[in-house]
Amino acid sequence: MKNIMQNRFSCRNFTSKKIAKEAIDEILDLTRLSPSSCGLEPWKFMVVSKSDDLAELGEICNNQDHVKNCSHAIIIIARNDLKGGCEFIRHQVDRKPRTPERLQKALDHFAARFDPQSDDEIMAYATNQCYMACANLVNIAQSLDVKSCIVAGFDLEKLTKFVGLDEHFKPVLVVALGYSDEKAPAKTRQSFDQVVIQK
Template sequence: MKKELEIFSTRYSCRNFKNEKLKKEDLNSILEITRLSPSSLGLEPWKFIVMQDEKRKEELSKICNQQKHVKDCAALIIIISRLDFLDYFEEKLRKRDMSETEIQKRLDAYMPFLKSLNQEQKISYAREQAHIALASILYSANALNIASCTIGGFDKEKLDSYLSLNIQKERSSLVVALGYCNDEKNPQKNRFSFDEVVKFI
């Protein structure tokens, strides 16, 4: 188990995976941490499809532009963005420990915004949240010495069809490959310096 800053400083995109399965408890830990990710308005507009079957990984690699690491990894997590959050927002809100007055206050504040979104805006809004869940996957995996690679370059329409998604209610957003890396050493981290990206005002 890695600690603190090391989890963030050593993580990189691996495209060379060993032929080795993940421990079930490690994969479940990654998924549980991801499930607990924060989201805008607490909507949690996501679902996660886990793929470990060799044939399915082979099929998915074709949808992902023949990327080799998609079929070679131990497991794939597909982040599905939910678009039906308007249907469950009030119910979810009422499960919180708050007064009826506070619930109505939040409904009055947020429902007009949610109702104003057209389909494309819903997709964009939900996919923005998917990247929060993505970060949870990447860094929780690295904490367990499991390598990862984010795949955004795929045919979303084909993947939606392959997964038989109801595209009025959900869309595929991101694919994450997980496994044990076969690289001899981690590549050098290349990031802008602290002063280049941080400004105090």
């Protein structure tokens, strides 16, 4: 982990080498194990790999060349269909063995929690979970020698259209992935004492 944290960097200079499908699948198969609030996993991961699609995605991402030139881009998508009684919540909750009474109790709990919230509030909640998954994704990629760049600079309206899912799904981050000959630059970070508070 030490090696991964010290050597991951935002890569903006990918080679033309494509990542094998098995490696992309492994990155996402491990990313989906990320923790999430109440274990709801309110996310989807869209894999973009065709050069035409990457060119379009790069344009949507404020013309960032590293998105156009990466091997694969992963669009991390938050979902806000977390209302009480919705099919998704029922599915998530029903994965653990529970009596019908305990299942109903859990569904009631989520209804009481989410039903008073606006769609935007629930989307913000889901977005936070996606950021956790994203942090894991880039470190998992680094562990496989795959370089990455997290990208939040994009036209949301155009990206939502590109993703093409219904209104309950909102793209929150794009991660460009690929290979590079670049070495990790020296880290520019606040010092330990600047960020750690000993109470």
